[in-house]
Amino acid sequence: MTVRRCFRILLYLSMIFVLSGCWDRVEIEDRGFVVGITIDLAENSGPDENKVAITNQFVVPSGLGGPSQGGSEKQAFANLTASGKSLFAIEREMATLVSRAPFLPHLQLIAVSSELAQKENLFSDVMDLFIRDHEMRREVDVVIVDGEAKPILDIRPENEQLPVMHIQSIMENSFKNAGVIQPLKIGELHEHLLNNRSYVIPRMIQNGNTLNYSGIGVFHGDSNQMVGTLNQEETRGYILITGEQNGGNVKVETDDEPITLEIMSINSSMKITDKTKANIGVTVNTEVEALIAETFGSGNMTTKGKMKELEGKAEAKMERLMNQTIHKVQEELNADILGVNRVLNQYHYDFWQEIEKDWDHGRNYFRDASIDVSANVNVQSSGAADQTKN
C-alpha cells in the first residue's frame, strides 16, 4: 500500500465525518420532551413593547408508568414558564431551568391566548419560530385559547396522563360535532400567513377543569390579528358555507316533534353572479346528505310527504344559520373567511385585480357584497329502523 493510497483512504474516511452535517448523540432519557407550548402576553408587557410568556409542558417519563405498574403517584408532566422578547431566547433560557434540555420534535400543541392573538402582527411574529426552526414539525396543532392560555396545561384529565394528549383527543373527535372545525396544523397556518386572505383558527374555552373546544377565532389576513370569534352556531353556518368538513348534526322541529339529523356530507359551491364594483353578487349552494339520527315523536318516517317536510325544514334552518354567519363576518368582523376572495381570484381574475386592494379592508367591497345562500338537504334514510314506537 503506497502512501498515496493510505492518504486517499484517510481522505474518504474523513469525508464520512465532514460531510455528514450536524448530529449529536443525546440519549433518549436525557431529552426533555416538550409536548405542548402555550404563549401568553407577559404580565409586565408594556403597551409599546410586547413581551411574551411561554409555558412548556415537559413529559416526565417516569411518571407515565408502564402498563404493568398501573397508575403512578408521580405527575407525568411538568410545566415551566419563562418570558422575554425572543421566543428562541426563551426556549434556550428554559434549558438552563431544567436538567433536560427542551426537545421539540414531539411537540403536539401550540396554544395561543386570545389576548396575544388580538395584538396586531404579534401572532405571526410569534409563529415564526415554530415554522422556521428545524426542530419543529409541520403537524403541530394550533389553537386559540379564550383568555389566558397557560392554565389549560394544568387541567387534570380523567383518562389521560398528559393534559396535552387530552386536548389533542378532544380536538380529534371534532367531526362528531358541527360546531367546531378540524384542528389546524401549523403547516396549514403557514399557508394562511403567506397569502393575504383571512382565516380561522379553532378556539378553546377553559371552564375550570373542563375544556370546551368550540367555535373559531377569525383572523384578518391583512394584519394577522384576531378580529373576533364565531360561536358554535355561527361556526355551523361557516361550515355549511365552506363545506370544509363533513359531519355534525342539525336539530329540526316538525309538527312539534324535534328530529335530529346527522350530517353525512356537505358539498358547497360558490358562484359569482354579479361583478360590478357597486354590487358583487355571490350565491352559495350547499348540498347536504343526512340521516335521521334521533326522533322525539312517534310515527313512521318513511312517508314521502314527511320526508319532504323534514328536508324543507332542515333547509330553512341551515339557510338561517348561514345567513347569520354571513351577517356577522360582513358587518361585524369585516373578514372574508368564506372564501369569496378565492373564487374571485380563481374564476374572475381581471375583476379581482381591480378590487383586491379594497376587498375586506379599505373600501371594503366584501361588506357590500350580497351573498345569497340556498341549502339542499337530502335525507338518505330513516336510520336502522323506520319506526321505534307507536
Place this chain on the structure above:
Amino acid sequence: MRFGSFFKNRQKNDEQKQEHPAELKKSLDQNLAVLKQLMEEPNDLVIRAFSLGQTNYRCAIVYIDGLVDKQQINSNVLKNLQLFAEKTDLPNGADSVLHEMEKELISVGDVIKADNLDEAINDLLYGSTLVYLDGIDKVLMIGMKGWETRTIMEPVSESLIRGPREGFTENLRTNTMMIRRQIRDPDLRFKTYDIGRRSRKKLVVAYLEGVAHPDLIKEVNRRVESIDLDDAPESGFVEQWIEDSFLSPFPQLMNTERPDKVSAAILQGKIGIILDGTPFALIAPLTIGNSMQSPEDYYERWMIGSFLRGLRYLAAFIAMFLPALYIALLSFHQGMIPSQLAFSIAATREGVPFPAAVEAVIMALTMELLREAGARLPTTIGNTIGIVGGLVIGEAAVQAGIVSPIMVIVVAVTAIASFSIPSYSVAISFRLLRFGFMLAAALLGLYGIILVYIMINIHIVNLKSIGVPYSTPFSPSFFRDWKDLVLRAPITMRTRRPSYLKSDDNKSVNKGET
C-alpha cells in the same frame, strides 16, 4: 540448532519414504514382506496365505480388519478359491491362473487387476481386499468394503416440516447413492478425486452433463484439483480452499445435509461437491438469493412458499438491523419515534446507567454467548442454559437496572429472526455484520447504518461464487429469475432453469412441448 536438526530429520524421513520399492514382485513372499515392511505389520492387517485348491499355486488374501465385510470374503472369495479350484481345470502359468481367478472363481462384482503397488495399497487402506498370487507381479483388488457406519437419519441442522426425512451420512457411497436415487439420469456425473496428501479422502464432484455449464464444471474441477492439504476432515476445508474470497463475511458455497437440496441444485445446473467422512455436501455456485431459500418453499404450495420466503427476508433485515436501529433511534433520532412510544421508552430507560449502544452490545454479546453455550452442550444441559439465559436476560438484567425491557424485546426478536434464516452459515455471517451495524449506529446514527449498508452492498456486488456474481439475479439482473427470488412463482410458471447459470438445456418444465 536443535530445530535445524529436527527439520533435517524430517526431510530425511520424507526422502526415505519416497525411496521405498513401490513395485510388485513376482514372488509372493517378497510381496508380503514388502507390504509388512511398508506398514510395519499393524495388527489390523490380516494376511491369509493358502494354496489354490489342491494345486501348487500359492496365494494370499490381504485386508484390513474392520474395513471389509469378512463374511463376504469368506463365502465369496476364500471358499471359492479353496474348494472350487479343484473342480476346474486350471490353466498353466500364473498369468492365466490369475485371469481365471478374476473371471471365474471370485464371485464378487467389483474386481480390478492392478500392477501398481501404490494403487493397491491405497485401495487396501480404503477397504479393498488384495489377492496375491505367487509367480506374477499383479494383484487383484476386490472391493468388498464393509465398515460400521451411521444409519441414514433425519438431518439435524436442517429439519423441515414437509419434505424427505433422510440426510447425508459420513459414508460417501451412501451419499452418492442418495443422489443417484433422486436423479436417475445417465447424464449424472460423479467425478472422483482423492483429497489430502496423507488422508487421501474421496471427493465427488456431481453434476448433470448437458445441464451444468461446461465452464462451471471446468472451473470447479480445476479448483478441486488444486487442493493440496494433508487432510480434509470436513467439507469446510474444501469450501475454504476453493472459495473466491476469504476476506468476505459471506459464505460463497452452500453447505447442506439434505440430499434433496443437492439434487435440486444439480438439476438447476449447479454442482454438488461431496466429501467422504462428512454429512455436509457443498453446492456451487451460491447467490445471495439462494441463501434465503429453503426446500420447503418448493414443497408447499406457491402462496405459502412465497409468504414464508418473504418472512425470511424480513427476518434477515431484522437480524441485521434491529439492534442498530434501536441504538440510532434512541441516541440520535428520538424525533423519529412515535411520541407515545418515545415517552414510554424514555420511561423504561430511566435509571439505566449505560447509553443505548453499550446496553445493546452487552445484550447482543450475552445472546451470542448463550447460543454458543447451548450449541456446544449436550441437550440435557442445553435446557438449563435456556432457563438460566431466560432468567438472566429476561428478568434479572431488567430488575437490576442494567438494561431496559425494550432492549430485551429487541434482543429476543433479533435472535428469533436470525434463527429463522435457513442456512446456519449465512445466519452467522449476518450476526457478525450486525455488530458492524451496531458500531456504526453508535458512532453516527442512521447515517452510519446507511454508510455500512452501502459498503456491504458494494462488497456484495463485487463478490463472486465460482465466478458467478453473488448478487445475481438482482444485479446483474435476470428478470426471469425473479420468479423464484423473493416470490416463488407457481411451478407451472417456472419453466426455465436459472438464467444466470446459462444452462445448455434451460427448460426445466415441458408443458406438452417437444
